[in-house]
């Protein structure tokens with residue numbers, strides 16, 4: 114893959130956006146490569162958690178602005194839709210995802226991070242949706258995901274001003290889960306990812322489905338889905354293992370069945 118690197122370190126799968134000289138700006142090729150990398154990790158049963166990060170000083174500085182010059186209304190719509198559908202796809206992957214924000218996460222870059230389940234950022238990182246400064250607005254799902262993550266007031270402020278905010282402020286707002294010094298970022302992310310990888314995969318998959326879909330449906334429908342899903346999760350071997358391990362006073366060994 115031209116613009117993305119893949120590293121398998123079972124149970125973890127790492128995806129590196131790899132256009133460091135362009136701060137990992139997201140062009141058509143990167144979208145294609147990212148989808149391919151994600152699919153490869155999803156298909157690999159040994160991989161339980163997917164981590165997305167950037168090479169160089171940025172996670173990603175957003176959609177590739179140089180592509181904008183050649184877009185017209187129709188092709189811009191197609192590009193935005195393609196990007197947005199990729200983010201939707203990532204959000205709904207059956208495995209947990211972590212965005213390891215090593216530097217700038219701006220525009221489409223922050224939209225990608227928001228499509229992940231967990232965001233861990235370096236203290237030195239900055240995040241924002243600066244599209245407004247280009248005369249546009251977020252188009253990879255950011256208008257919808259940001260309000261759900263941090264609420265309407267602050268989301269409006271971030272989108273309307275386009276201001277970048279430091280990682281600590283993002284943590285305070287609930288936009289990132291954890292902030293650590295850059296030197297500790299990889300270690301802390303790996304530890305967090307391992308913690309998730311030790312959890313039962315079917316239960317994790319159902320939590321993702323319930324939370325992601327639950328935000329968009331009436332509460333009673335969400336509660337009914339939760340009860341139905343509970344029947345599924347309860348019938349897994351991992352649920353038996355979890356209960357047995359509790360009574361046997363040992364650490365459970367979840368297999369994903």
Ligand SMILES: CCCCC/C=C/C(=O)SCCNC(=O)CCNC(=O)[C@H](O)C(C)(C)COP(=O)(O)OP(=O)(O)OC[C@H]1O[C@@H](n2cnc3c(N)ncnc32)[C@H](O)[C@@H]1OP(=O)(O)O
Nearest residue numbers: 134135136138174175176177178179193220221243252253
């Ligand atoms: C069509 C549908 C899209 C819908 C949704 C998404 C929209 C977007 O994401 S729009 C893009 C939003 N992002 C931005 O506006 C950020 C743009 N970048 C910057 O403001 C700065 O690069 C910076 C503050 C992030 C970093 O500044 P600095 O450290 O001074 O680094 P440089 O500006 O010199 O950048 C190095 C190199 O990278 C190129 N570059 C940076 N960002 C982008 C980008 N988003 N697209 C394309 N290229 C980018 C920059 O032009 C430099 O290239 P060279 O000049 O060739 O070295």
